[in-house]
Amino acid sequence: MTDVSEEYFRRLVDEEALRSYLEEELGPTDEFSIQRHAEGHSNETLFLTWGERELVLRRPPPGETADTAHDVLREYRVMDALQNTEVPMPTTVLACEDHDVLGSDFYLMERVEGTVLRDEEPERFAEPAHRERIGEELVDTLAAIHGVDHEAVGLDGFGRPAGFTERQVERWGRQLEWASEVTNEVREVPELDRVGEWLEANVPEEYPHTLVHGDYKLDNVSFAPGAAPDRGDDGPTNRSPPELVAVFDWEMSALGDPLVDLGWTLSYWRDPKDPEPAMSELTARFMEREGYPTRRELVDRYERETGMTFENDRFYRALAVYKLAGLGEMFLRRYLEGNADDPLYPLMEERVPALAERAVRILDGKEPL
Known part of the structure; x- marks a missing residue:
């Protein structure tokens, strides 16, 4: 975990509950790690290693949110629909609306290797x-x-x-x-x-x-x-x-x-x-x-x-x-x-x-x- 307090991280992720859920959905593994990606400012993004797979988890921030903001299942739906179009997309993996896992909706996608132009050009x-x-x-x-x-x-x-x-x-x-x-x-x-x-x-x-x-x-x-x-x-x-x-x-x-x-x-x-x-x-x-x-x-x-x-x-x-x-x-x-x-x-x-x-x-x- 990086660039985030331990208390805030615990509000985002119950690691044991997530591991149990992913074992049921993706199969067991000995290699599991998770860290928060600190660059985003809206929905929370976390990087997961699950065996040989590099995944990204998206969930809303904790606490009350305004109106329909932070609807990650809506985000997943459109990303899943665009998988075979001319729009370049990460590969979707699964979506979860069971709040017993993380206390909110979330979804997983494959991590894309590449360069994001944020502060400077490569x-x-x-x-x-x-x-x-x-x-x-x-x-x-x-x-x-x-x-x-x-x-x-x-x-x-x-x-x-x-x-x-x-x-x-x-x-x-x-x-x-x-x-x-x-x-x-x-x-x-x-x-x-x-x-x-x-x-x-x-x-x-x-x-x-x-x-x-x-x-x-x-x-x-x-x-x-x-x-x-x-x-x-x-x-x-x-x-x-x-x-x-x-x-x-x-x-x-x-x-x-x-x-x-x-x-x-x-x-x-x-x-x-x-x-x-x-x-x-x-x-x-x-x-x-x-x-x-x-x-x-x-x-x-x-x-x-x-x-x-x-x-x-x-x-x-x-x-x-x-x-x-x-x-x-x-x-x-x-x-x-x-x-x-x-x-x-x-x-x-x-x-x-x-x-x-x-x-x-x-x-x-x-x-x-």
């Missing part, structure tokens, strides 16, 4: 052609998600696409209301009320209906591990180009408006001209370097790949930042109530107001695409 991608390809792979995979025939893969009824975008605004307003029951005791963020009112008044009347991921961004995908480069007189050669091999974190997936996904992806993507990020702890900046596509270029490629047009960009980008602020307030509430062991959560007292200011800049046209 040295093997540090050239313009590979940087460009990272953006292309990211957009092309998003287009593949939005092109899935959801009825053919068994996801008919997975959501209600009609009215999806309106419900997004309403839902995140409720999440903020839930969080602010506690967070308003330390400070208030009135700018979020203005943003919420603007979004309610400017929801697009029409939009496409597709499968949506709900949290699609660069650090929720994995790129294939690169082969060791040959070394000549001038240094490494034959670097493997970026190949996207898995999409993770499907807990917010649904049938709905694909442009909500695109707006979310863009909210994390940096252009060289951008101001300082409102939430630096969750904002990588390496895509400001030479070779990475701009947000405008990502949008252009998405429109070519899907045949859709990214209209109402202020709405979709402001909605994304509004949702980020909602997540931040939920994080802060969990911290204030003692239900989180994440050092990011207390920082939300200052980061959420900064996000609210960013959303206002988008609405006012001061932060264009």
Whole structure:
């Protein structure tokens, strides 16, 4: 176990109960170990070794959760349905809704070997052609998600696409209301009320209906591990180009408006001209370097790949930042109530107001695409 207190870890995992359950489901083994992956900030991710198998366990955080957040069985359902599609997916193993095992729902999937671009780019991608390809792979995979025939893969009824975008605004307003029951005791963020009112008044009347991921961004995908480069007189050669091999974190997936996904992806993507990020702890900046596509270029490629047009960009980008602020307030509430062991959560007292200011800049046209 790493980067987590022993008390918090015991709230996440009853190792004996889990071992007993897995012996029934997967067969006995002499080799069993488990450790928490500390990079996530929503559902909990734990790495398991079960004999020769390397697995990943996903479960909600302990304590009360807001509304339908942290629905890991929903996440498992969509991942299982996409196993034989063009969307690159980890292999699903099992899902468990018996709370006698861990005190919550959870599921297991095979661990994917690869590289997640979170804080920095790997040295093997540090050239313009590979940087460009990272953006292309990211957009092309998003287009593949939005092109899935959801009825053919068994996801008919997975959501209600009609009215999806309106419900997004309403839902995140409720999440903020839930969080602010506690967070308003330390400070208030009135700018979020203005943003919420603007979004309610400017929801697009029409939009496409597709499968949506709900949290699609660069650090929720994995790129294939690169082969060791040959070394000549001038240094490494034959670097493997970026190949996207898995999409993770499907807990917010649904049938709905694909442009909500695109707006979310863009909210994390940096252009060289951008101001300082409102939430630096969750904002990588390496895509400001030479070779990475701009947000405008990502949008252009998405429109070519899907045949859709990214209209109402202020709405979709402001909605994304509004949702980020909602997540931040939920994080802060969990911290204030003692239900989180994440050092990011207390920082939300200052980061959420900064996000609210960013959303206002988008609405006012001061932060264009």
